[in-house]
Amino acid sequence: MGGGGPRRDRAQTSRRKIHHLAFFDPLTELPNRLLLIERLEAALAESERTGQSGALMFIDLDNFKVLNDTMGHSRGDLLLQRVAERLQRSVRKADTVARIGGDEFVVMLQGLGTDPHSAALKTKTVATKVLARMSEPFDLGDYQHYSTVSIGVTGFGAQPTGVSELLKQADLAMYQAKSAGRDTIAFFDPAMQAAVSASAALGADVRAALQAGDQFSVHYQPLFNQQRCVTGVEALLRWRHPARGAVSPAEFIPIAEDTGLILPLGHWVLEQACAQLAAWAERPETAQLSIAVNVSVRQFRHPEFVDQVIAAIRRHRVAPRLLKLELTESLLADRMEITLEKMDTLKQLGVTLSLDDFGTGYSSLAYLKRLPLDQLKIDKGFVADVLTDPSDAAIARAIIELAHSQGLSVIAEGVATEEQHRFLVDHGCDLFQGFLLAKPMSIGALEEFMDQHRDTATAPLHE
Template identity: 55%
Template structure:
């Protein structure tokens, strides 16, 4: 009786469920009648147990989902970088234990940005998903395919071969070539058929003293060498690559300080007409390092492009060139000179590029007609409409445009006719053997005829002999630049040489 009063007191202040959690079912069975326990309390206890089981199941499901988010890429379902590193550590340990070689492949889709820009990110995602599926079909179940992010993937190949290491390299190369061939097949992306290629870098496990991060870095370096080699290629890492990367990193650090330390200089190479009358010059940047000496432009210009340093360097070139034009206005011999300045694709891609040029010309109070911007052919292959808009804006104030190294790039004639150009520049590679190579002769003649048809001036660079000039003149080219008339030299030397021209 006392037990029932106690139960009654509790239930007045709470619920049966609370009571169940307070009292053990066995105690209840003793202090109340068995019939009442079976009819009322036992079902409630079973419900509580069921609820606890469901809660535990939901918790396990949530934990599983969290784990999947932590270790797998949500777009492709492949392992992500975190899981890749874990599996790579196990693969290295296994290789050390068994003596069987392994390999790490770093894959990057070529020109993936283009598909996002032209067809949209949804189509780009489809390509990534189908790429993941094809990659998994190229390797064994025991191998790992992972997505690092963006358009970058990695493949771990385990248990390839024991000694010699060449056998493992051959096997890794075979898998890599299979991947290249498989991923080069056309993709059906919605309504679009798309062709894609990729670049592959490979490193072997042979140097087991290296960490997982070091192996990934080496595969990455090899992949970029494949890009540099023309894309759609497979390249193995070797120590010489690391030396090149280290030298590049050192040069990059010094390049960042070169502008503030005033190590850049402008050289001027004269441009003349058929009477050897000076028309102006092309400005060429030179880096004179206090320890390295003269650093070749083909070493630091691509580096400046890759790092974005080309933007402040390019602006310095424009400022210096405009200041020189202003100084030349005081001399009757040079007041009509036109200065040609090379502009990089990175500079031209700035949204305010036209405004920058206008502001620079205005700041130095120079006649914009004395300034000519030289573009490369490859620039015209991207965002043609945007380029045309910028060119028209600058042409409206008198700035001229020349297409540099014409005939060596990949722009189409369709693009060429749209660009508001003033001049085509014949590349020196065609001029060099003009007198002895019938193919070069035919190409140069065709460029000149085409330029005349489009009402464009034409200038030939790399003219070194009188014979070359005479041949060019006979074809209708009347503007020249090359060692026959003068090498690129500093401004004082350039101005001193003007007295030798008519």
């Protein structure tokens, strides 16, 4: 019985540490984006209930990258810490100062009164004070650094406003301040609303399309081995808007990410892929084809993601190895242990794991050794200039060698010319994807394509 107290104390200490790691920026000790959003949601609910006004200030350091590049990251980190301290001294204890990434800080002011005009004046006073304090020199040990900031401001009050929209408004205002010459303040106004409104309208259309059930479809882009035989496909989401026609994924996927609609969209694509694998399993000529599904960071980090994958595999009775999940390098930016745990679970299930756009993000050799991967995918940006840019050629060769040394296969995406294909084959790349070989196509077109080329797999395959 005597050991219960110390154990409880250790457990409480562990919980506090976990909470701190989850909600606070380790460099500045400020609340991070997660905690800011949590507090902002509470503040918005309070404002709706009481009519009290508040404000959000988006603060970005001007020319921070120049300091980082010329003076080194240690000085850059020290400046960020000094900025955090100065911001905290510029506002009340009841206000929130958060670091949401890089050189971006957000200040949330609450309890500014029920008169919007008076609240706006108070906000302007605080923003002006912050601007002045940030222009004073920063002591970075043996170096005095002069810096300025651009500040974007938006207010909130009794009228319902979403967290995402409010952050966008402050962000838009901040960019307005930068375009006005930096070292200045810009307040969000309806003239900036067009971009936010268009984004919100498209988000509403995505939601409506999900409910309609007939606007989204999955197209498939084949993957080829060195002999130009199709070994599998990548599932790609497509949207045909009833009024606008085809909408580029580059336009609607970021909005789906921002609104959380990527979760039902991603789940739908996963189900479609597993259903297609089940259909292909009935035919000997397609029974061994794999399907790759792109997984967003938000989708992967959802608590139910692994369970959804397991359920889809069991529901459709497909071989797990034929389902390939393409993960993005940005998953490796933080929460590494949670990421590894989920990847290990999926790997033990038998699912194939691929790291997409390798070489563009956060991967390091140390991480790569720890990740239970099967495959690396060379980003199309490296493939495009592999014949004209010696550094891109060297990167492509290094990725192939590195992957093979770790027992991983390599896919090159964006292969557009015979010369690119030959270079990659000569250097040992295993699989290929790109318009030279085949474009994304509907399931009907894909099956017709495979039927036509089944007996001529070594000939050049153009759609």
